[in-house]
Amino acid sequence: MKKILKFGLGIVAGAATAHVVYHGYKSMEENLLRELTDTARQHFSDEKIDVVWIFEDPDHGAYFKGGVVNGNKAISFEINAETLEISSEKNTKIKLI
Numbered sequence: 001m002k003k004i005l006k007f008g009l010g011i012v013a014g015a016a017t018a019h020v021v022y023h024g025y026k027s028m029e030e031n032l033l034r035e036l037t038d039t040a041r042q043h044f045s046d047e048k049i050d051v052v053w054i055f056e057d058p059d060h061g062a063y064f065k066g067g068v069v070n071g072n073k074a075i076s077f078e079i080n081a082e083t084l085e086i087s088s089e090k091n092t093k094i095k096l097i
Helices: 002-043
Strands: 051-054 063-070 073-080 086-093
Touching: 002 051, 002 063, 002 073, 002 086
Parallel strands: none
Antiparallel strands: 051 063, 063 073, 073 086
16 A cells, blocks of 8 residues: 555656646746847837737747838847847838738
């Protein structure tokens, strides 16, 4: 009986640890994306911003791809998650229908 109890407690402890680690990771990921989005909003603050997006997975290394839409112009960019620097901006004119 003691072996079964120890085994059951081990499974419960393992599941609880996995739950805490998973939610800690998700919280860290959400905070990173929020920080990247805030940095992009500050960088493009001189223009009226309609939409800002950052892709959840990095493109390469710590570089995330994202974009901003303001009026009839879309700007795509890369942002470094370590230094919070925006690089390789590309402007595209869009036609609203």
